[in-house]
Amino acid sequence: MSSEDLKLILTVFTYGPHQSRAEIELRPSIPKSARGNPAKINAWLQGMSLTMAADFKFTNDWHCEICDKPARESKYNVASWTHLAQPRAVFYIHHLCAAGNNRCHNIIKLQDAQMSRIAGGGSQNPHEELLAMMGSLSTDEDEVPEGGFPLASSCANCNDEKTGKKGFKLFRCGSCKLTRYCCPGCQKQDWARHKKTCKIVESVKWVDWPTKA
Template structure:
């Protein structure tokens, strides 16, 4: 069966990171996830593969957000949002995608949102692809990235006792009940994950 090659690079920070730009560069805090999902038999052309891609990537959103005690990549406040930038090459064989996921405190307004817009423009310049859409400001409060992928319990006790899925070593849950409740969704990502490389010292 044909597969796609997807590399997801998730960026953020932690409380120990320096306050200045020394935390960026080759050793920047991140996790690199290699996935090889099976393509549906109907994905026979680049256009059909791309159509499949935009239905597959949203299934990964919780897994790429709730996997570590992430703080905002730019200001080190606790992260509540993730912002995706995708570079697909669906005409290749196998088709390949690189997704950059940024943990931020606010992707719609403020200085961190402005930093995202700058990175977005640079990624578009380097890939020759249209930039990802900017997110509008919102009053909605999203769950902490550091919380359980299902119940989003934000208490310190819950956050300190989260366990990662033993197969993919990625998605975190507060217990067996939440993991079982999420299995129908999570198993798609879990089966596709081939390698998880943490840059978290």
């Protein structure tokens, strides 16, 4: 691949309950000003992740990965290899009922910490250690308030609460086959933002969904 068309190999995994997930492949072009400079590529990648957040969140009837309540927030983990001649990055996105000091969020953070220890040659019994840490979490943090952040199952543009309720019919962007809307009007209003993601989506795969995604 020539430097004139250098693209980032970006893979996104978004997780829901019961091992359900989406696997998304994107190929954004790396700005010429950032090519060959890992720090600049990472800064560009961080900014791009913010502009694409809605396109990864409002994509299906997402429920919390841990408790199976309707998801409203997401936790991102990013791994990148921007020093390579062919830069690569992976987003791991966990759909959660709530973030902050919430038991579900804390469980995901514990899992992340445990995996880091394993990668660094830590515990020989990671599963037992994780269960012990999870048992120490308070169960008084499980209350999830209504409202606040919009439902991940709602329209990507208006975020109307009713569009995220069970039985409400949404449709996907016909080009990227990822982001969902409640009506053509909302899709049109969101196009100026969404088109930046839409044109770089190469494939979307739904894994372990009980019904057609």
